[in-house]
Amino acid sequence: xxxxxxxxxxxxxxxxxxxxxxxxxxxxxxxxxxxxxxxxxxxxxxxxxxxxxxxxxxxxxxxxxxxxxxxxxxxxxxxxxxxxxxxxxxxxxxxxxxxxxxxxxxxxxxxxxxxxxxxxxxxxxxxxxxxxxxxxxxxxxxxxxxxxxx
Numbered sequence: 001x002x003x004x005x006x007x008x009x010x011x012x013x014x015x016x017x018x019x020x021x022x023x024x025x026x027x028x029x030x031x032x033x034x035x036x037x038x039x040x041x042x043x044x045x046x047x048x049x050x051x052x053x054x055x056x057x058x059x060x061x062x063x064x065x066x067x068x069x070x071x072x073x074x075x076x077x078x079x080x081x082x083x084x085x086x087x088x089x090x091x092x093x094x095x096x097x098x099x100x101x102x103x104x105x106x107x108x109x110x111x112x113x114x115x116x117x118x119x120x121x122x123x124x125x126x127x128x129x130x131x132x133x134x135x136x137x138x139x140x141x142x143x144x145x146x147x148x149x150x
Contacts (some may be wrong), residue, residue, distance in 0.1 A: 001086035003118040006045065009089035010126045013052075015109035016096035017133040023103060023147060024140045031136075034128035040121040046080040048127040049088045055134035056095050062141045063148050065102065067095045085123075092130075102148045 018029040053070050060067045068091065100109070115122075141147055 001082045003045075003082070003120050003123050004115055006082070006085050006089045007115050007118045007123045007126055008112040009086065009093055010049075010123060010130055011112040011115070012109060013089065013092045013096050014126070014130050014133065015112070016093065016100045017130060017137060019100055019107055019109055020096070020103070021133060021137055021140070022107075024137075024144075027136060027140065029133070031129055031132040033125050036125050037121055040119075040124040042080045042082055042085050042120055045120050045123045045127060046085045046088060048124055048131065049085065049092060052092055052127060052131050052134055053088060053095075055131070055138050056092060056099070059134070059138050059141050060095065060099065062138070062145050063099070063102075064145070065099070065148075067098065099148075 014030070021027045021029045050070070050072060057067060057070070070088075070091065
């Protein structure tokens with residue numbers, strides 16, 4: 001897997017999260033990306049996506065839903081392979097799609113486009129949008145845990 005594949009998965013996750021945020025009036029659905037940081041590597045992207053996954057898990061739990069438990073306590077990888085980064089991005093998309101399907105008539109996410117050649121730093125920047133969205137969604141869900149039933 002190449003960074004462009006992960007970038008595309010993160011873009012799909014952003015689209016799902018934007019639709020989830022649309023359930024809350026007045027919320028910024030697509031925050032601005034963090035500044036581009038040269039030199040980011042697969043390990044950095046992986047850690048950022050793991051942080052995103054922790055937010056998704058908290059959102060699901062607060063909403064009364066069960067999703068896959070991701071336990072990384074027994075792993076201390078020093079080198080993350082691109083396939084591992086792609087796998088965590090795919091898990092994020094899957095769980096966000098599941099949350100999205102819990103909302104009645106919430107629309108379909110936009111299709112992900114082919115972003116062309118990307119580097120891990122681009123994916124890290126893209127994942128910063130997702131993390132900001134998930135932090136906002138988590139705040140909103142904590143204030144209204146019944147959001148999926150309203």
